[in-house]
Amino acid sequence: MSHEIAAEMVANVLTLVAEQGAVLEAGDTILILESMKMEIPVLTETKGTLVDLRVSVGDVVQEGDVLAVVS
Amino acid sequence: MTTTVPVKPAKLPREDDPRHPVKRLSALFDKGSLQLITPDDLSGMLAATGTVDGTHTVAFCSDPTVMGGAMGHDGCKVVVEAYERAMADSAPIVGLWHSGGARLAEGVLSLHAVGLIFRAMTLASGRVPQISVVLGPAAGGAAYGPALTDAVILGPEGRIFVTGPDVVRSVTGEDVDMLRLGGPEPHGRRSGVVHVLADSEAHAIGEARRLASLLGDQGSLVIDDVADVDLAAALPESMRRAYDVHPLLDQLLDRGSGVELHARWAPNITTTLGRFGGRAVGVIANNPLRLGGCLDSASAEKASRFVRMCDAFGVPLIVVVDVPGYLPGVGQEWDGVVRRGAKLLHAFGEATVPRVTLVTRKAYGGAYIAMNARALGATRVFAWPGAEIAVMGAVAAVRILHRRRLAETAPDVRPQIETELAAEHERLAGGVEKAAEIGVIDEVVEPGRTRSALAGALARALTDDSPQGRTRGPHGNIPL
Secondary structure: OOEEEEOOOOEEEEEEOOOOOOEEOOOOEEEEEEEOOEEEEEEOOOOEEEEEEOOOOOOEEOOOOEEEEEO | OOOOOOOOOOOOOOOOOOOOHHHHHHHHOOOOOOEEOOOOOOOOEEEEEEEEOOEEEEEEEEOOOOHHHOEOHHHHHHHHHHHHHHHHHOOOEEEEEEEOOEOHHHOHHHHHHHHHHHHHHHHHOOOOOEEEEEEEEEEOHHHHHHHOOOEEEEOOOOEEEOOOHHHHHHHHOOOOOHHHHHOHHHHHHHHOOOOEEOOOHHHHHHHHHHHHHHHHOOOOOOHHHOOOOOHHHHOOOOOOEOOOOHHHHHHHOOOOOOEEEOOOOOOOEEEEEEEEOOEEEEEEEEOOOOHHHOEOHHHHHHHHHHHHHHHHHOOOEEEEEEEOOEOOOHHHHHOOHHHHHHHHHHHHHHOOOOEEEEEEEEEEHHHHHHOOOHHHOOOEEEEOOOOEEEOOOHHHHHHHHOHHHHHOOOOOOHHHHHHHHHHHHHHHHHEHHHHHHHOOOOEEOOHHHHHHHHHHHHHHHHOOOOHHHOOOOOOOOOOO
16 A cells, blocks of 8 residues: 655755655654745655655645655 | 435344444443433433443443434434433533434434434533544434534544435435545544544543543642653754654643544644643644644634633643744635634633643744733743744844845855844844743743643632632533
């Protein structure tokens, strides 16, 4: 089963923390977004492999944009 | 409100059926305390009294072994009787739901009877705590029953909807099953109908027991039982870094006492019932991990309903503030952030229960006011050293106030000038010292002394017997 992780709000991609292919536990940080002058970690709710990382540092993401897929 | 049921009810007995209402009611009450107050018959509902952790409690339970738990004249009368008993005894009331809705065969008589339940629930609102546990389908009237109560707990087999998949398909053409229409995912995350998701029937009933105990036996605040811990240990070093507020709340409340309501819906604010020094309290906290902790229309609505519930039952509030502002955007404005945000201002503004505020890192703009600011009548407002209370962040403010000067500055020195201007601005307009000077912060308190400071403020308010010391709001808990 794969889980898409989407942006909750408009933001800049500040840092990529996990690499594609990484094995993640629930609660691990995938990347950090910047919005409202804050650095907001994006976590995975499920354990699995980071099969798709769809953004790069500096990207502007909109609410609902899929950032990553954990399978 | 439609259901397909046989005209003749199924026959009793059904002793081996795990859905037997006596079994479910027995699981709710302390062992050996169950006493039926209505006969175990074919009405489709059964009511009882008993104790929950020693607290006298009233409960009623659908009987899904009779016509799928459908509600007719007799079954609804059972629920109304349970409400009369709860009101007479000033006892919490718990409803265990598993019902296809009104009994079709009884026609308008059953609709009228269901309406009488709604009336009884509304009149009891804010007077006695009402908790609903949905263990199977709860359709039509059986959906609105739980929705009128203070807290809805959903078991893994619980499904709540007004019209079922068949009607939806025939009217709108949408192909959807009961799980996706009204199961844990839609009601836990999207609709806000459900307060607590449970992963088993036993867990669901256990959570109902915890809530009945918290609201029905609130206890007394014992200051000596409130030990200080460094609450800031749970926070990141950088002021800009978002974090999950839950570890802080776990340390703030008595260990393991918290029941979070609406955990997955509008998660940028948290609403938790728990104990503090042994006394039931409600805690509202911004959660910076989600949406940066911004207030938005859904979170403001969620918090306002929680504030009004706590106020109605005399549960003191602790408000933990770390809010960067309201979430900007066309979607928010069109979603009614003005109307729905106003509910939070109203809820705090009218609340008479003791309510203390703690600003941990920042409180900006209109959201500062909405989080139980001094102006809304907070009992006492604390802030940690270094907290910022301002219209907006200092850097953002100087970029507006000094736009021209910064534009004329060479790009390589601009960040440094910005930092200097921000420090100066903070000193003049935003720092916690300035807020204390104006009187909107009563006390700057170290994170390691915060629990005892909050306990002291609440204890003083709870023993205030002046007219201003009234500790229970005279209103119901409309499901905002």
